[in-house]
Amino acid sequence: MLKYLVPIGLFAALVGFLYFGLGRDKQTLPSPLIGKSAPVFELTRLEDPAKTFSNAELAGKPYVLNVWGTWCVGCRQEHGALLEIARRGEVPIVGLNWNDDREAALGWLQQLGNPYAVTAFDGEGRAAIDWGVYGAPETFLVGANGTVIKKHIAPLTVEIWEQEFVPLLPQAKAGSP
Amino acid sequence: MAAELGHFALILAFCLSLPQAFFGLMGAHWRRPHWIALANRAVAGQWVFTLFSFACLSYVFYQNDFSVLYVAQNSNSELPTFYRFAAVWGAHEGSLLLWLLVQVTWALGVAAFSGNMPQQMTSRVLGVLGLISAGFALFILLTSNPFLRLWPAAPDGRDLNPLLQDPALAIHPPMLYIGYVGFSVPFAFAVAAMLEGKLDSIWARWVRPWATVAWMFLTCGIALGSWWAYYELGWGGWWFWDPVENASFMPWLIGTALIHSLAATEKRGLFKSWTLLLSITAFSLSLLGTFLVRSGVIESVHAFASDPGRGLFILSFLGVCVGGALGLYAWRAPLFRSNAGFSPVSRESFLLFNNILLVGATAVILIGTTYPMFMDAFGLDKVSVGPPYFEAMFLVPMLPMVFLLAPGMHAAWKKASFESTKKILAVLLVVAVVLALVVSVGVYGWKSVMTIVGLTAAFWVAGAALVDPISRWRKGHSLPASIIGMSVAHFGLAMFIVGATTVESYKQETDLSLKPGQSAEHAGFTFTMTQLSDVKGPNYEAVQSEVVITRDGKQVAVVHPQKRVYRVQKNAMTEAGIDAHWNRDLFVAMGEPLGGDAWSLRLQYKPMVRFIWLGAAVMALGGLIAICDRRYRKRVTVDEGAAAAAGAKTA
Numbered sequence: 001m002l003k004y005l006v007p008i009g010l011f012a013a014l015v016g017f018l019y020f021g022l023g024r025d026k027q028t029l030p031s032p033l034i035g036k037s038a039p040v041f042e043l044t045r046l047e048d049p050a051k052t053f054s055n056a057e058l059a060g061k062p063y064v065l066n067v068w069g070t071w072c073v074g075c076r077q078e079h080g081a082l083l084e085i086a087r088r089g090e091v092p093i094v095g096l097n098w099n100d101d102r103e104a105a106l107g108w109l110q111q112l113g114n115p116y117a118v119t120a121f122d123g124e125g126r127a128a129i130d131w132g133v134y135g136a137p138e139t140f141l142v143g144a145n146g147t148v149i150k151k152h153i154a155p156l157t158v159e160i161w162e163q164e165f166v167p168l169l170p171q172a173k174a175g176s177p
Numbered sequence: 178m179a180a181e182l183g184h185f186a187l188i189l190a191f192c193l194s195l196p197q198a199f200f201g202l203m204g205a206h207w208r209r210p211h212w213i214a215l216a217n218r219a220v221a222g223q224w225v226f227t228l229f230s231f232a233c234l235s236y237v238f239y240q241n242d243f244s245v246l247y248v249a250q251n252s253n254s255e256l257p258t259f260y261r262f263a264a265v266w267g268a269h270e271g272s273l274l275l276w277l278l279v280q281v282t283w284a285l286g287v288a289a290f291s292g293n294m295p296q297q298m299t300s301r302v303l304g305v306l307g308l309i310s311a312g313f314a315l316f317i318l319l320t321s322n323p324f325l326r327l328w329p330a331a332p333d334g335r336d337l338n339p340l341l342q343d344p345a346l347a348i349h350p351p352m353l354y355i356g357y358v359g360f361s362v363p364f365a366f367a368v369a370a371m372l373e374g375k376l377d378s379i380w381a382r383w384v385r386p387w388a389t390v391a392w393m394f395l396t397c398g399i400a401l402g403s404w405w406a407y408y409e410l411g412w413g414g415w416w417f418w419d420p421v422e423n424a425s426f427m428p429w430l431i432g433t434a435l436i437h438s439l440a441a442t443e444k445r446g447l448f449k450s451w452t453l454l455l456s457i458t459a460f461s462l463s464l465l466g467t468f469l470v471r472s473g474v475i476e477s478v479h480a481f482a483s484d485p486g487r488g489l490f491i492l493s494f495l496g497v498c499v500g501g502a503l504g505l506y507a508w509r510a511p512l513f514r515s516n517a518g519f520s521p522v523s524r525e526s527f528l529l530f531n532n533i534l535l536v537g538a539t540a541v542i543l544i545g546t547t548y549p550m551f552m553d554a555f556g557l558d559k560v561s562v563g564p565p566y567f568e569a570m571f572l573v574p575m576l577p578m579v580f581l582l583a584p585g586m587h588a589a590w591k592k593a594s595f596e597s598t599k600k601i602l603a604v605l606l607v608v609a610v611v612l613a614l615v616v617s618v619g620v621y622g623w624k625s626v627m628t629i630v631g632l633t634a635a636f637w638v639a640g641a642a643l644v645d646p647i648s649r650w651r652k653g654h655s656l657p658a659s660i661i662g663m664s665v666a667h668f669g670l671a672m673f674i675v676g677a678t679t680v681e682s683y684k685q686e687t688d689l690s691l692k693p694g695q696s697a698e699h700a701g702f703t704f705t706m707t708q709l710s711d712v713k714g715p716n717y718e719a720v721q722s723e724v725v726i727t728r729d730g731k732q733v734a735v736v737h738p739q740k741r742v743y744r745v746q747k748n749a750m751t752e753a754g755i756d757a758h759w760n761r762d763l764f765v766a767m768g769e770p771l772g773g774d775a776w777s778l779r780l781q782y783k784p785m786v787r788f789i790w791l792g793a794a795v796m797a798l799g800g801l802i803a804i805c806d807r808r809y810r811k812r813v814t815v816d817e818g819a820a821a822a823a824g825a826k827t828a
Contacts, residue, residue, distance in 0.1 A: 004511060005507045007458075007506060008500065015495065015496050017547075018492055070412065071414075071563065073406075076412070110768055110777045111779050113768075
C-alpha cells in the first residue's frame with residue numbers, strides 16, 4: 001500500500017524545496033562571501049597551461065571576477081556587455097573559465113573578442129566551489145582590500161552594470177567594505 | 178481598443194473554463210447528459226474567446242502599438258512583419274497566452290475526436306482540462322497580463338531579442354508548447370480513469386494516439402531548438418545540457434516511456450498504475466519545464482524569485498494539479514492491479530526495462546539540473562554540475578536501453594523464445610559490428626571504443642527495425658500502420674545515434690585569421706575568403722564575408738557568414754555560413770575583426786551532423802504513421818471492451 005504514496009511524497013519534497021527557493025531571493029540575498037575576503041585561488045592561465053595566475057597578485061586593486069564557460073548560453077548572451085565594460089576600463093575583468101575545454105575557450109575568445117585582463121582556467125571547478133559558484137554566468141566585484149563587495153548571478157547587461165556595479169566602484173577602489 | 182478587447186475576451190475565456198470544469202466533472206459523476214452537453218459547449222466557447230484574445234495581441238503587435246507595455250518591450254518599428262507575429266510569444270506574457278491557446282485547442286480536439294469513447298469518459302477528461310485552463314487563464318490575468326497599457330506610450334519599442342529573430346526559433350516555441358501541453362491530455366485521461374475507478378485496454382487505446390501526437394510535436398520542437406542553437410549561437414554545438422534544454426528533454430523521455438508503457442497496457446492490461454504515474458509525470462514535468470524556462474527557478478533562479486507573486490502562483494498551481502493527481506493516485510491506484518503474468522523473457526520485460534531506463538535517464542537529468550538548488554537549500558557546499566556530468570551519466574541508462582532495443586522489438590508477448598529470431602538477430606549484430614568498424618576505422622579512422630560501441634548499437638537497431646516489416650511483407654502478412662510506425666521511429670533513433678556518435682567523434686574545428694584573398698586548409702578542404710562587404714538588414718547592420726570552399730581545385734560551395742549588430746539592443750550576432758551536405762556540414766563563423774581586413778574565423782567540419790535532426794524527424798514521422806493505425810478509428814463496443822479488460826483478448 002505504502003508504495004503508492006511514494007510519488008506524492010517525492011513531489012511534496014520537491015514542492016518544499018521550490019518553496020524554499022522561492023523564499024530566498026537569490027539576486028538580492030547577499031552571498032555568504034559578501035564583506036568577507038575573496039577566496040584565493042592559484043590556477044593555470046587559460047592561454048598557457050605552463051603559467052599560473054593567482055588572484056593574490058591583484059591585491060590592492062579592485063577587480064571583477066566573471067565566471068564563464070563555452071557551454072553556457074547565458075555567457076554567450078552577456079559577452080557583448082563584458083566587452084563594453086572592458087572597453088570603458090573602469091575596472092579590470094578577471095575571467096574564471098569554469099568546467100571547460102581549454103581549446104574551446106581560447107577559440108571562443110578569439111572569435112567573440114576577449115574582455116578579460118587575464119583568464120584563469122578552472123577545469124575541475126575547484127576555485128568555483130570556493131567562490132560558491134552556483135551556475136555560470138556569475139560576476140563578483142572585489143575591492144582593493146580583497147573583500148567581495150557584490151555578486152551578480154545571471155547574464156550581465158550594460159544596464160545592470162551601470163545601475164548595480166558602477167555606484168559601488170568608489171567603495172571598491174577605496175577598499176573599505 | 179484591440180488590447181482591451183483581447184483582455185476582455187481572455188476574461189470571458191476564463192469564465193467559460195469554470196463551467197467546463199464543473200459540468201464536465203459533475204455531469205459525469207451524477208450522470209446528467211445535459212450537463213455533459215454544457216461542458217462541450219463551454220469548450221467551444223472558451224476556444225473562440227482565447228483565439229480572439231490571441232488574435233488581438235497579434236494585431237497590436239502587427240500595428241506596433243507601443244502604448245501596450247508588452248509590445249513596447251518586445252517589438253520595434255523596424256522589426257520585420259514576420260517577426261512581429263513571432264514576437265507575440267517572444268517573452269513570458271505572450272508565451273503564456275500561446276500556451277493557453279494550445280491548451281484549449283487540445284481540449285477542442287478531445288471534444289471533436291471522442292466519438293468512440295463513452296460520454297462520461299470524455300466529459301471527465303474535458304472537466305480536468307477545464308481545471309487546467311482555468312488555472313492558466315487566471316495566472317495570465319493576475320500576474321502576467323500582456324494587454325497592460327503603457328502611459329505615456331513609448332516612442333519606439335525595445336525590439337525582439339535578436340537571438341529570437343530567426344525562422345526556426347520563431348516556430349520552435351509553438352511546436353514545443355503543442356508537445357508540452359499535449360501531455361495534459363494523457364494526464365486528464367489518467368485523472369478521469371482514477372475518478373471512474375476503471376482502467377482497461379480500451380482506455381489505453383484511447384490515450385495512445387493523444388500521447389503519441391504530443392510526443393511527436395515535442396520531438397520536433399526539441400530538434401528545432403537544437404538545430405537553431407547549432408547555427409545561430411555560432412558555436413556549432415547541437416546540445417548544451419542547458420537547464421532550458423533539459424526542461425524540454427525530461428518530459429520527452431517520460432513521454433517516450435509512456436507511449437511504450439501504454440503499449441503493454443493496451444495489449445496485455447499490464448503496468449496500469451505505472452502508466453497512470455507516467456501520464457501524470459509527463460505533464461508535471463512539462464509544467465515544471467515551461468515555468469523553469471519562462472520564469473525560471475533554475476536558469477535564472479532569479480526570474481522566479483524576482484517576482485514572488487508569480488512564483489507563488491505557479492507553485493500553488495503545480496501543487497494543486499500534480500499534488501491532486503498524485504493524491505488521487507495514492508488512493509485509487511491499488512484498484513488497478515494487473516493479474517496477467519509474463520515470463521522474464523518477453524516483450525513485457527523488455528518494455529519494463531525500457532521504462533526503468535528511461536525514467537533513470539530522466540532522474541539523472543532532473544538531479545543534475547536541480548542538485549545545486551538542493552545543496553543550497555541544505556546549506557551544504559555549493560556544487561557545480563556541468564556538461565561532463567550529463568554526458569557521462571546519461572549514457573549509463575541509455576547504452577543498455579539501446580542494446581536491449583533490438584531483441585526487445587523481436588520479443589513476443591507473454592513468453593518470448595527467440596527461436597525464430599535468434600539467428601537473424603545474431604547475424605544483424607555481426608553485420609552491425611562490421612559496419613561500425615568499416616565506418617569508423619575505414620572511413621574516418623580509429624577514435625575510441627565508444628565510437629565503435631555507439632555505431633554498433635545504431636546499426637543493430639536499424640537492422641532490427643527493418644527486419645520485422647520486411648519479413649512480414651515477404652510472407653504476405655498484413656502490415657498494420659502501428660508496426661510500420663514503430664519500425665520507422667526506431668530507425669529514426671538509429672539515425673540519430675549515427676549522427677551524434679560520428680559528429681562527436683570526428684568533428685574537426687579550427688580558429689584562424691583570414692584576410693580577403695587569403696585561404697586556409699581544413700579537413701581536406703580549402704577555405705578562401707574572397708571578399709568582405711557591409712550588409713544592411715531591416716533592423717541590423719552586418720559585415721559579411723564571402724568564403725569559397727574548394728576541394729582538389731574544384732569548387733564545393735560558397736558561403737556567406739555574417740556578423741550582425743542589431744540596432745536597438747546592440748547585440749552582436751553570428752550568422753554562420755553553412756554548406757550542408759547529407760554526410761557532412763562545412764561551417765564557417767565569423768569571429769572578431771583583427772585589424773586591417775583580417776577577421777578571425779571558425780572553420781568546422783561536422784560529419785553526419787544532419788542525421789541528428791533528420792533522425793528526430795524520422796522518429797516523429799514514425800509516431801505519425803503509428804497513429805494512423807485503423808484500430809484507433811474503430812468504434813469499440815462495450816462487449817469487446819469488457820473482454821479485453823478480462824485479459825481474454827491479447828495480441
